[in-house]
Amino acid sequence: DGGITQSPKYLFRKEGQNVTLSCEQNLNHDAMYWYRQDPGQGLRLIYYSQIVNDFQKGDIAEGYSVSREKKESFPLTVTSAQKNPTAFYLCASSMNRGVFNYGYTFGSGTRLTVV
């Protein structure tokens, strides 16, 4: 079945360490996205990529980095510069066609805890 896989589901890291969250999709979607969610809040956009080897900052990109070397993969690195990295991270993808935004497909998320 096609879908988005995020791994791991839970991740613990010590403060000051960089950590990379994996996101892989086999939906042949062009665009991929990373969101962050804090307790009781909506999702906030970190980075997105419309095409391979290209990506744009979202609303809260500081302290994060991404790469898009393959259409299927969009890993997110949480760097030590991110002040409050503990959060629920969600990856999504969508097919971009013309001027219509098709529905996004989301992964099941990675819950990162920094101690």
Place this chain on the structure above:
Amino acid sequence: DAKTTQPTSMDCAEGRAANLPCNHSTISGNEYVYWYRQIHSQGPQYIIHGLKNNETNEMASLIITEDRKSSTLILPHATLRDTAVYYCIALSGYSTLTFGKGTMLLVSP
């Protein structure tokens, strides 16, 4: 993208219809209304979207007022598994999805 306003929470009895309202009074002509839901600790799930006509799929119905300033998502026969946060979003073209706090729908037996 237009701002949307939703109630913070709603209750519904199992088996009854759940009607979730959304105001988007500043919506522009090329913006669609999208609905997603998020069950606790999972990724959001697409439900339905529409421009100006009412829409129905296997999950829900979307009713958009003629002036497009508000809409209602209808779950015809709510079940306990429909308990989730429901997000109403207005966006157009290549805009990226942005999520507010949504409506927490609690379906009880």
